[in-house]
Amino acid sequence: MRAADFCHETPDGKIQCDLCRHFCRLLPARSGICRVRRNIDGRLFSLNYGAAVSQSADPVEKKPLHHFMPGSRTWSFGAPGCNFTCANCQNWQISQMTSDLTDLPFTAPDTLVDNALHSGCPSISCTYTEPTIFAEYAIEVMKLARAAGLKTIWVSNGYMSPLCLDTIGPWLDAINVDLKSMDDAFYRRLCCARVEPVLDNLRRISRSGIHLEITTLLIPGHSDSPAMLERLTGFIAGELGHSIPWHATPFYPNISWKMQDTPATPASSIERAWTIGRKAGLYYIYCRPGHNDTICPHCGKTVIERTSWSSGPETMRLDVNGNCEYCHTPLSIKL
Ligand code: SF4
Numbered sequence: 286m287r288a289a290d291f292c293h294e295t296p297d298g299k300i301q302c303d304l305c306r307h308f309c310r311l312l313p314a315r316s317g318i319c320r321v322r323r324n325i326d327g328r329l330f331s332l333n334y335g336a337a338v339s340q341s342a343d344p345v346e347k348k349p350l351h352h353f354m355p356g357s358r359t360w361s362f363g364a365p366g367c368n369f370t371c372a373n374c375q376n377w378q379i380s381q382m383t384s385d386l387t388d389l390p391f392t393a394p395d396t397l398v399d400n401a402l403h404s405g406c407p408s409i410s411c412t413y414t415e416p417t418i419f420a421e422y423a424i425e426v427m428k429l430a431r432a433a434g435l436k437t438i439w440v441s442n443g444y445m446s447p448l449c450l451d452t453i454g455p456w457l458d459a460i461n462v463d464l465k466s467m468d469d470a471f472y473r474r475l476c477c478a479r480v481e482p483v484l485d486n487l488r489r490i491s492r493s494g495i496h497l498e499i500t501t502l503l504i505p506g507h508s509d510s511p512a513m514l515e516r517l518t519g520f521i522a523g524e525l526g527h528s529i530p531w532h533a534t535p536f537y538p539n540i541s542w543k544m545q546d547t548p549a550t551p552a553s554s555i556e557r558a559w560t561i562g563r564k565a566g567l568y569y570i571y572c573r574p575g576h577n578d579t580i581c582p583h584c585g586k587t588v589i590e591r592t593s594w595s596s597g598p599e600t601m602r603l604d605v606n607g608n609c610e611y612c613h614t615p616l617s618i619k620l
């Protein structure tokens with residue numbers, strides 16, 4: 286635990302947390318929606334600082350990032366808590382953790398960077414839960430990682446405040462943001478959040494120079510309707526860019542938090558999402574199974590072949606700049 290940044294006192298004696306778009310206002314002894322930031326005697330504290338609950342070297346494709354350092358592994362860690370309460374969450378044991386956070390072992394930021402270096406990973410990822418709610422920890426790790434020559438990655442729900450985004454931006458190389466739906470009702474019902482802040486952050490990130498990829502989980506009956514996916518892919522192509530990679534991923538009820546009665550995503554929905562994304566004009570659509578390869582939008586040749594969404598490439602046909610080896614068209618790939 287450490288004193289939190291990203292907060293200020295309000296005229297009515299509360300502490301407002303300025304880290305995410307919930308902007309919780311906390312009386313003494315109260316925690317925010319994420320349950321990992323608490324007003325203790327008039328000061329805001331980050332309870333999950335240093336609580337790295339998971340660490341492993343993952344293929345960067347598993348984040349998923351298919352256009353950032355393809356074929357590399359990334360040292361991945363998370364800290365407990367989340368500012369969303371997604372009923373579909375697959376990491377709910379740590380994102381919705383209720384045990385006493387002060388009991389968790391402390392992992393210093395430089396230990397995480399040392400672990401990444403010793404494992405031979407060229408990057409470090411803040412993932413598994415929501416990096417925003419352990420931002421003080423993540424920022425220290427990112428600064429040390431950069432100094433050690435590592436790239437930095439976030440996997441995020443995109444609900445950080447403008448202040449948080451401005452603060453992490455200079456230290457962040459790549460981000461995958463969940464765009465779960467275009468419907469505010471979906472965000473309210475399943476995540477206890479709103480959609481507009483996510484769209485606003487996506488616009489900001491796309492202008493920032495940070496490498497951006499987007500993921501949408503296709504939950505049958507909730508986030509797989511053709512009309513909604515047309516709006517979603519139209520937003521990506523129209524407002525963010527045709528070359529932003531879009532990952533449309535299947536839902537598995539057995540590992541979800543509260544949606545065991547919802548069926549798994551059928552193959553027909555995955556194919557339909559791919560077709561909708563193509564019609565919207567997106568160049569790079571990744572839908573498992575069946576659409577894991579990177580195809581050059583100019584010459585149509587397969588430039589990266591992947592046998593599964595989470596494994597490294599089988600073959601890569603890129604020139605030294607990450608462009609298509611056949612026709613040298615830029616593919617928005619950062620090597
Ligand atoms: S990070 Fe978000 S949810 Fe957590 S206390 Fe701050 S404003 Fe609230």
Ligand code: SF4
Nearest residue numbers: 367369371374380442
């Ligand atoms: S799915 Fe992501 S955003 Fe939602 S609760 Fe889980 S970790 Fe948080």
